[in-house]
Amino acid sequence: MSVPDPRQFLLNLYNAAISAVHPRTLLSEFLPQPPANGKTLVIGAGKGAAAMAEAVERNWNGPLSGLVVTRYGHGAKTEHIEVVEASHPVPDEAGQKAAARMLDMVQDLTENDLVLCLISGGGSALLALPAEGITLAEKQALNKALLRSGAAIGEMNCVRKHLSAIKGGRLALACGKARVVTLLISDVPGDDPRVIASGPTLPDATTSAQALAILRKYKIDIPQSVHAHLESPASETPKPGDARFERNSHHVIATAQDALEAAADKARDAGITPYILSDGIEGEARDIGLMHAALARQVIARGQPFERPCVILSGGETTVTVRGNGRGGRNVEFLLSLALALEGASGVHAIACDTDGIDGSEDNAGALYAPTTLARAEALGVSGKAHLANNDGYSFFSALDDLVVSGPTRTNVNDFRAILIL
Known part of the structure; x- marks a missing residue:
């Protein structure tokens, strides 16, 4: 035959x-109810973030605003949610500025407010906000070295989480008392939501010591500032069981x-x-x-x-x-x-x-x-x-x-x- x-x-x-895992096909059934007395803020990052934002706008019953960042050329037409394009797989200043703006936007939210976070693969590079004391140039160099090294995605994202001011659950913590609902399109084997885009809204089980060991495993040159940061308690991410995540929820809406x-x-x-x-x-x-x-x-x-x-x-x-x-x-x-x-x-x-x-x-x-x-x-x-x-x-x-x-x-x-x- x-x-x-x-x-x-x-x-x-x-x-x-492709059609089966596109946001327009499946996102609507995972949307939460709009808050009764608060506002809805949409944030997100990844190669599918703009299409996810577009799908939210088409299916949302109520006011909303927000900001998502996606890769250059991966944008979509939205009316209320701003779409910023940035570099992937190596981060750039556009992604750094978008991440900083996102952190500013989630300040001063109340327990009545809803944060809808749209995450897809690529978000780790696109949501680039280095931890204090680390420069964007240093993160770019480490990213390039990791991409060339043959490191697995879980290993790369472990390092990224511990060098970031926004990933590894830190974005959710910045939302304060607001309820955070995260919708994710998985690009990682095993579909662990904590690994997708380095889990900006989810607690993290990996450690700074593991991140340092990964860099050494692949013989990557470690700048002094990065080495010092990874040995500092400030580099550690919030862990599973942290009470600050209790009101939050997440749904993996599409997988391989x-x-x-x-x-x-x-x-x-x-x-x-x-x-x-x-x-x-x-x-x-x-x-x-x-x-x-x-x-x-x-x-x-x-x-x-x-x-x-x-x-x-x-x-x-x-x-x-x-x-x-x-x-x-x-x-x-x-x-x-x-x-x-x-x-x-x-x-x-x-x-x-x-x-x-x-x-x-x-x-x-x-x-x-x-x-x-x-x-x-x-x-x-x-x-x-x-x-x-x-x-x-x-x-x-x-x-x-x-x-x-x-x-x-x-x-x-x-x-x-x-x-x-x-």
Whole structure:
């Protein structure tokens, strides 16, 4: 059996996954009741924050105002909630100013007031307000080093929380007596709300000592100011059980599993049996590519653990330890590794994309693979091995016109992978 167009089939799965986790699809059912005698203030950060704010305005019954910060190009049209755009994945002054304004806005609230906080992936870099004694330049340098190190998202956010004046629950504390309701779109394996965007409104179980150990683990140069801060009690975050969070609540409204299940439904509609491998795969992108290639070969050769035709779906957040100077991203890194391991195996097609529409810092969401990929590249004089060694998956797939360019999706549940085996 074959599908009419494997490439379009895979794109359809990706689009179905995005639609299922977009704020316009699901946010309204999680909105709290407006306060009877107080005001409603909307704040938030992340790649989906503007779309979340837009969905709030469309479904809110009552007055509101507020401010959210999102990545450049990920804005949306709002009337009452201001949208500020800032840099991601490395923070900039625009994000710092927005974070400072947000802290000012939540001052002097009363117990009658409601703070609706909209959080999605990317919020950690976008909501950048360094702790006292640490400069933005120092945070930028540490952020760049962590991104290149191969550190997992939980590790990176542990460090970010303890170097921040707003993350790790501090934003909620700044809201004083007001009730804080946080709606989150999860971009982290395991969907721990305390990890998403470094949990600005949630208590934090990690410690400053752990943050310092992570920096040492990845051999990252630690400025004296950062070292001194992490050894100071002032760097510690509020912990679970803190009574100041008792009135607050949170809801994770969209996850990678939701996206994968929507893609699985789409595959069934096309007559292809789907298998969800995992919604929380972590590790080096190129290693995950090798693992998926080995699984595809087992299906082809042995009919194990799945029979053809099928599509294998997975999500999570892989990492890339940067060794070269190419144009890359974890999804194209995964896909190029998969391509090299498959060596043109017949009947295998694949897509790997980030659900926010941006793979790393490039303009593509990811890319597509077909059995002819390596042969077409060779005909053009393009070496897959050389491009992988240089972390240059973008250029490899660009040469073949196989990049997926969706533009910002204004949501984010991280990696989406689909391996079609016919």
